[in-house]
Structure formats: structure tokens, C-alpha cells
Amino acid sequence: MSRHRIIVLGGGYTGIVAAGRLARRIREDEASVTLVTGNAVRDERMRWHQLAAGQRYPLLSIADALSGSGVGLTIGRVERIDLAGHAVVLAGGEELRYDSLVVALGSVIDVGPVPGVHEHAHSLTDVASIEAAAQTLAGLADDARVTVIGGGLTGIELATEIAESHPRLRITIASSRVAGHWLSAPARRHLARAFDRLGIDSEVGRVARVDEDAVIMADGRELPSALTFWAGGFRANPLLAAAGLDVDERGRARVDATFRSLSHRDVWVIGDAARVPGPDGVPLKMGCRTGALMALAAPQRIAEELAGATAAPFAGRYFAECISLGRHDALLQWLTPDGRPTDRIVTGRAARFVKEYVHRGNLFVARHPGPYSPVRRAHVPAQAEGRREMIES
Numbered sequence: 001m002s003r004h005r006i007i008v009l010g011g012g013y014t015g016i017v018a019a020g021r022l023a024r025r026i027r028e029d030e031a032s033v034t035l036v037t038g039n040a041v042r043d044e045r046m047r048w049h050q051l052a053a054g055q056r057y058p059l060l061s062i063a064d065a066l067s068g069s070g071v072g073l074t075i076g077r078v079e080r081i082d083l084a085g086h087a088v089v090l091a092g093g094e095e096l097r098y099d100s101l102v103v104a105l106g107s108v109i110d111v112g113p114v115p116g117v118h119e120h121a122h123s124l125t126d127v128a129s130i131e132a133a134a135q136t137l138a139g140l141a142d143d144a145r146v147t148v149i150g151g152g153l154t155g156i157e158l159a160t161e162i163a164e165s166h167p168r169l170r171i172t173i174a175s176s177r178v179a180g181h182w183l184s185a186p187a188r189r190h191l192a193r194a195f196d197r198l199g200i201d202s203e204v205g206r207v208a209r210v211d212e213d214a215v216i217m218a219d220g221r222e223l224p225s226a227l228t229f230w231a232g233g234f235r236a237n238p239l240l241a242a243a244g245l246d247v248d249e250r251g252r253a254r255v256d257a258t259f260r261s262l263s264h265r266d267v268w269v270i271g272d273a274a275r276v277p278g279p280d281g282v283p284l285k286m287g288c289r290t291g292a293l294m295a296l297a298a299p300q301r302i303a304e305e306l307a308g309a310t311a312a313p314f315a316g317r318y319f320a321e322c323i324s325l326g327r328h329d330a331l332l333q334w335l336t337p338d339g340r341p342t343d344r345i346v347t348g349r350a351a352r353f354v355k356e357y358v359h360r361g362n363l364f365v366a367r368h369p370g371p372y373s374p375v376r377r378a379h380v381p382a383q384a385e386g387r388r389e390m391i392e393s
């Protein structure tokens with residue numbers, strides 16, 4: 001009997017945790033789990049605003065994190081997913097065959113249709129380009145104006161981090177709605193105080209164009225900008241749509257409540273790449289706060305389904321979101337289960353502590369996938385016999 005080959009794509013926030021936990025839930029003599037990812041160290045996307053501001057932080061070796069978990073590791077850039085051929089094609093042409101695929105390839109910054117963004121704005125898309133932007137930033141003259149376009153979570157974290165690390169520069173955050181507009185009134189007040197303290201100017205309005213040295217607003221205002229960052233939102237990794245998975249308007253694979261692709265039943269998708277039904281059927285938002293829950297919940301469900309059982313549906317809900325405001329302040333916004341902000345917030349060092357705990361908590365689970373407790377096929381109901389074949393192929 002050959003072992004069922006499970007490939008997990010993407011060693012980021014959700015993929016490492018999911019791969020480790022999946023391997024602990026599957027009998028080693030029946031199935032193998034291999035994580036395929038582009039870099040030997042984890043991309044710390046949630047810290048990329050720190051990288052842009054010129055900071056360094058410890059990196060996680062993926063091989064070390066997975067050591068002892070039973071997960072195989074292949075470092076390589078995925079060029080294409082061949083769903084019909086059950087293969088993942090790497091840069092250089094190597095093909096890796098799978099029987100089941102778990103996609104955790106995350107998202108990319110959505111550069112949108114605004115003219116000049118591609119040519120003149122930096123975005124937090126990969127380590128090399130962020131490091132290049134950080135160098136340019138460090139070389140700017142005193143009082144030079146830096147503009148961050150986008151008043152969402154990433155734009156706020158980026159603007160505050162740069163303002164704190166480079167107090168000699170002048171930072172503007174430009175966005176169509178006031179930065180942090182979705183937060184509660186107490187949270188917005190705290191944000192306004194943080195912007196004041198850090199000297200960040202807010203410009204509200206639609207950005208029409210980005211030039212080499214200016215941001216042009218739709219109402220004609222011209223904001224001088226020696227360096228411009230674009231933080232206008234995320235899109236799922238384009239490899240999913242290119243493969244032919246059923247995706248939504250943001251490129252996220254449509255999945256059911258067990259993370260299984262609606263169009264390809266041998267594919268599971270988690271994290272930013274997945275459109276997962278949330279409370280009242282509204283899809284969960286992209287983010288580590290939702291991805292963390294998926295990475296914990298998916299492995300058991302995948303193992304159960306591969307063993308022929310019917311997995312319980314995942315009931316995703318929200319708790320809180322935590323926005324860093326430089327190294328000394330943060331904003332913890334409590335949310336209702338369906339994601340609306342409440343008036344409960346935590347700020348300052350206590351919120352900073354929570355933010356660090358989120359980072360370190362994920363590292364801890366990545367390194368400690370839990371005890372070896374494979375889903376036992378003896379528990380599989382008789383009517384699922386047909387699907388049991390999958391794991392025996």
C-alpha cells in the first residue's frame with residue numbers, strides 16, 4: 001500500500017502550524033505530509049511594517065520548527081498548481097505529486113487600478129523590496145514627506161512605525177475614509193491621539209494618481225511625497241485563481257465549513273487564501289486573527305475527512321483585533337462574535353504586550369504541534385467506506 005501524499009503549500013502564519021498538526025493526526029504508515037514553501041525562514045508578514053521602518057527581528061527556521069513533527073520540508077517557489085494532474089510545479093520545473101493538497105499561500109497587497117502605484121509606490125509584498133524601501137527611507141533628507149496610502153490596519157501600523165523610528169521625517173496617511181474608520185469611538189480617539197503624538201497628518205479623500213514625488217487626490221490636492229507606500233488592501237495569492245480553483249472577487253478559494261474547496265474536493269484552503277463562511281454565512285475577513293483559528297481547526301477536520309468521517313463544521317468567530325502603533329503603544333479592539341467593534345479597548349503597553357503575545361503564541365504553536373494522536377479509521381461510519389479509499393490509494 002503506498003502512502004497517501006499530502007502537500008501543504010505555504011510556510012507562513014497558518015501553513016506551518018497546520019502542517020505540524022496534520023502530521024500528528026495522520027498515521028505515519030498511511031500518509032505523508034510535506035510542507036512546500038518559498039523560504040527556509042518564515043516570512044514574518046505581520047512584522048513587515050517594522051522591516052520597512054528599518055528594524056530587525058528574530059526569524060523562525062521552518063526546519064527547526066517542524067523538527068520531530070513528522071512533516072517533510074521542501075523549499076522551493078511554487079510556479080503552478082496542476083489540479084488535473086495532481087501536481088505542484090516548482091520554479092525550475094520539478095513536479096511534486098499529491099493525493100491531497102492543503103493551500104496556505106496567503107495573500108499579496110492589492111495594488112488596485114490607481115495609476116502610478118506600480119511605478120512609484122512601495123508596497124509590503126516581499127522582504128527584498130521592503131528592505132530596499134527601508135534603505136531609501138533611511139537616506140531621505142530631514143523633514144522629507146513620506147505618504148502611506150491606506151487607512152486600514154496595515155496602513156496604520158506602517159505609518160506609526162515609520163513615524164516613531166524616523167522622527168525627523170514627516171508622515172502623512174492618505175485614505176478614502178478616515179484611518180481606522182471601522183473602529184469604536186474610544187479606539188478612534190486613541191488613534192487620533194497617537195497620530196498627534198507621532199506627528200502623523202491625515203488626508204481623507206480618494207487618491208487619483210501617484211507621481212514620483214507626489215500623491216494626487218481626486219479633488220485636485222497635490223501632496224508632496226518623497227517616498228510613497230501603498231497599503232490599499234489584500235488579494236489572495238494569484239496562484240489559486242490561475243490554477244482554476246473556484247475563487248471570489250478577491251481571489252480567495254471558496255471553501256465549505258471544513259475548508260474543502262467547493263470546486264476541487266481533494267484541495268483544502270486556509271488563511272488569507274480561503275473564503276471561509278463566518279457568522280451568519282458572511283465570509284471571515286483575511287487576517288491572522290481569523291487565520292490562527294483556521295490553522296488550529298483545519299488539521300483535525302482534514303484528517304477526519306481523509307479517514308472517511310464527516311468532520312464537524314468550523315464555526316469561525318471574532319474576538320479582538322490588535323493594531324500596533326509603534327513599539328510603545330498598541331490598540332486592542334474587542335469585537336462581537338460577528339466582528340463589530342465594542343467600546344472595550346485596551347491601549348498602551350498592555351496592548352503592546354498582547355500584540356507580542358499574538359506573535360509569540362503563533363511561534364509556540366508552530367513549534368509544538370501537540371501529541372501524536374492519529375484519527376482512527378475504526379471510528380469511521382460505514383457509509384463513508386467509499387471515501388476511506390482515498391487514504392488507502
Ligand SMILES: Cc1cc2nc3c(=O)[nH]c(=O)nc-3n(C[C@H](O)[C@H](O)[C@H](O)COP(=O)(O)OP(=O)(O)OC[C@H]3O[C@@H](n4cnc5c(N)ncnc54)[C@H](O)[C@@H]3O)c2cc1C
Nearest residue numbers: 010011012013014038045077078105106271272287288289
Ligand atoms: C505589515 C502587515 C501587518 C499585519 N498585521 C496584522 C495584524 O495586526 N492582524 C492581523 O490579523 N493580520 C495582520 N496582517 C495580515 C497577516 O499577516 C496575514 O493575515 C497572515 O499572514 C495570513 O496567513 P497565511 O498563512 O494565510 O499567509 P502568509 O502568512 O502570508 O503565508 C503564506 C506563505 O506562502 C509562501 N508563499 C507565497 N507564495 C509562494 C510561492 N509561489 N511559492 C512558495 N511559497 C509561497 C510565503 O512565503 C509564506 O510563507 C498583517 C499583514 C501585513 C503585511
